[in-house]
Amino acid sequence: MRAGHRPTHRTGDKGRGRPAQPQDCLREHRHRRDRRGLAVPTEEARLEGQLDGLAGELVVVTGMTGAGRSTAAKELEDLGFYVIDNLPPGLLRQVVGLVDESRGTEQPIAVVVDVRSGSFFESLHANLAQGATGRHTTLLFLDANDDVLVRRQEAARRPHPLQGTGRLLDGLVRERAVLAELRSDADLVIDTSNLNVHQLTSRIRESFGDPDATRLQINVISFGFKYGIPIDADYVADMRFLPNPYWQPKLRPKSGLDPDVADYVKSQPGAVQFLAAYLPVLEGVALGYLAEGKRFMTVAIGCTGGKHRSVSMAQEISRRLADVGYDVATIHRDLGRE
Incomplete structure (x- = not known):
């Protein structure tokens, strides 16, 4: 008190x-x-x-x-x-x-x-x-x-x-x-x-603070597995199956917010297929949450350090969810932590 x-x-x-x-x-x-x-x-x-x-x-x-x-x-x-x-x-x-x-x-x-x-x-x-x-x-x-x-x-x-x-x-x-x-x-x-x-x-x-109380708020969080999985995550996706930009000398000092890093990550084999399969899952879950009266969903996207792959993919997932009408907040938990 x-x-x-x-x-x-x-x-x-x-x-x-x-x-x-x-x-x-x-x-x-x-x-x-x-x-x-x-x-x-x-x-x-x-x-x-x-x-x-x-x-x-x-x-x-x-x-x-x-x-x-x-x-x-x-x-x-x-x-x-x-x-x-x-x-x-x-x-x-x-x-x-x-x-x-x-x-x-x-x-x-x-x-x-x-x-x-x-x-x-x-x-x-x-x-x-x-x-x-x-x-x-x-x-x-x-x-x-x-x-x-x-x-x-x-x-x-x-x-x-x-x-x-x-x-x-x-x-x-x-x-x-x-x-x-x-x-x-x-x-x-x-x-x-x-x-x-x-x-x-x-x-x-x-x-x-959103006056429209009937909408679903989706929080997309990028993180690094070496720092632990966010305990408030409803869904967790692991991006460590994609090649790590860390091993590219020109990309290493940059982050997933930089266009060339984002292009590199999304162009890797499996990235396009993952996004095409994962977004419908999230949209289906979101509809279910709304039907059950839930207003919040937290999606965690992880890679090793939370700097390159998870950041790029979290940005892309947030963009696509926003494009179909959801209120999305993007948080990069571990960016800059290194």
Whole structure:
């Protein structure tokens, strides 16, 4: 929970020191100044403009401690969502009802839930499964590698909420066990291991800032196998069957973004056949995702180092998917890492 928004007790002329009520958990979405200290439009103007197309949206943000939940919540708030932090899942439907009454059903809502909710956390899956809020709900799960999470927690100098008397890593192991079922049911999983704050906010903006909420967002990620497969990938394709431009002296210092490298990769035996066979598979899966109400699909394209073959092929796959009408974001995870 962010400083200044702890809902345990409230003070004031009325109800001084009283226990927090469900409505106390609601955080007003009003910005007097933006992050640069500049004035922003009034709330009414935001509701009339920016919130168009987000009517009825409910985003439940959860995931591993240190994976970026607070960053995601701040960006959703900037996108016009009514953000509720550290909400006990048992109050989910009740709080959504309060927002509907006070601000209207058009107001998009984002709730952040984590293991600090204790036993309440176990009821989240049941509440989501019941679908009683009447809103289109997206479960967003933020994850990262254990070593990254350990470094982030140590840098913040904070213990893990499930650490107890053990090591920080012990807390992470317990947390993964608690979250395992939610992660498997998540509509969108974002691996933040290799993302900085700005990159994560861009991913959130790309996923939830589009006013056309009925379209499928496809993320195509190039990567290097020697750095590990992206844990948020729905589909993985291996480009190591193609000749490596690394062994061409003129191409070695370049990347798959350079036209001569891209032409070399796509002209190799098997490349044309692969693209002709793989694109219909992705299009068929995309149609199935839409039919099932899913809005996000992540396709990972890998090669040895994530510099030449995977980058070229990811660019080509993204272009072809965009040509047939899909919203596509291309991310080159390991480009420049060498």
